[in-house]
Amino acid sequence: MELPAQTFRVTRADLVRYAGASGDFNPIHWSDRVATKVGLPGVIAHGMFTMALVGRAVTEWAGSADAVVEYGVRFTRPVVVPDDDQGTEIEVTARVREVTEDGLTRLEVTATCLGEKVLSQARATIRTAR
Amino acid sequence: MPLDPSFVGRTYPPTAPYQVGREKIREFAGAIGATDPAHHDPEAARALGHPDVVAPPTFPVIVTMAASSQIIEDPALGVDYSRLVHGDQRFAYTRPVFAGDELVCTNTIEDVSTRGGHGFLTTRTDVSTVGGEPVVAVWARYVIRGEA
Numbered sequence: 001m002e003l004p005a006q007t008f009r010v011t012r013a014d015l016v017r018y019a020g021a022s023g024d025f026n027p028i029h030w031s032d033r034v035a036t037k038v039g040l041p042g043v044i045a046h047g048m049f050t051m052a053l054v055g056r057a058v059t060e061w062a063g064s065a066d067a068v069v070e071y072g073v074r075f076t077r078p079v080v081v082p083d084d085d086q087g088t089e090i091e092v093t094a095r096v097r098e099v100t101e102d103g104l105t106r107l108e109v110t111a112t113c114l115g116e117k118v119l120s121q122a123r124a125t126i127r128t129a130r
Numbered sequence: 131m132p133l134d135p136s137f138v139g140r141t142y143p144p145t146a147p148y149q150v151g152r153e154k155i156r157e158f159a160g161a162i163g164a165t166d167p168a169h170h171d172p173e174a175a176r177a178l179g180h181p182d183v184v185a186p187p188t189f190p191v192i193v194t195m196a197a198s199s200q201i202i203e204d205p206a207l208g209v210d211y212s213r214l215v216h217g218d219q220r221f222a223y224t225r226p227v228f229a230g231d232e233l234v235c236t237n238t239i240e241d242v243s244t245r246g247g248h249g250f251l252t253t254r255t256d257v258s259t260v261g262g263e264p265v266v267a268v269w270a271r272y273v274i275r276g277e278a
Binding site: 008014017018020021022023024038047048049051052053055056058059060064065066068069070071072073074075121 | 154157158160161162163164166168169175178180184186187188191192195196212215216217218219220221222223226269
């Protein structure tokens, strides 16, 4: 079963806010000068920010804030965030792989940015909503 | 410099307790746009049977990333931080994190390898309360990019 797609817009302002909230102040997430110096195409989103947005999508599908039992991803491609008001978009889709006898649902999640997969092996196990 | 495989299996001393604040959970949930009242409103969280607001699923990374500096900055292991890239991340929950939790991290190096000139480091962080109640196990895999 496919779950309804969710789209998240990500701007530089979101990265700055996430940096503050998470404590990850690596300059590749806010400085073009530093990002390009280390060979990146530009400022990139924190992998953990992308993972958090996908986690939010999973939580919303599950319909409860504490539903996630297990959640893992591989960071395959950086999300480049341009310095404008539009930023970029991450699209999240998922399909149900399995519903276990003890009420757990295993999801296979896909996150793409500009049509390219940014996470691979993204899987979440959720408790079915109460 | 290749990573020393003899570090596999090494467990570090537990970290100092991290006090999970209600405002920190609200700030983190706000930063990722998570509007579920259970992340923000203690009454809504209590109505679901929780002691206080519930952290979003990736919140523990705040605690575990800080704790993993124990490994990343271990001079004996010799990780070049400027070449470090986050490869994989996984959380396995015993229960969610709530405001008011005091969390302690115990870091273990699960795997160290070198392939194609790159180093790979897998860490496991067992997050529990100061009272010893397990909360979440967190795995991170780092790639230390080789010299081009």
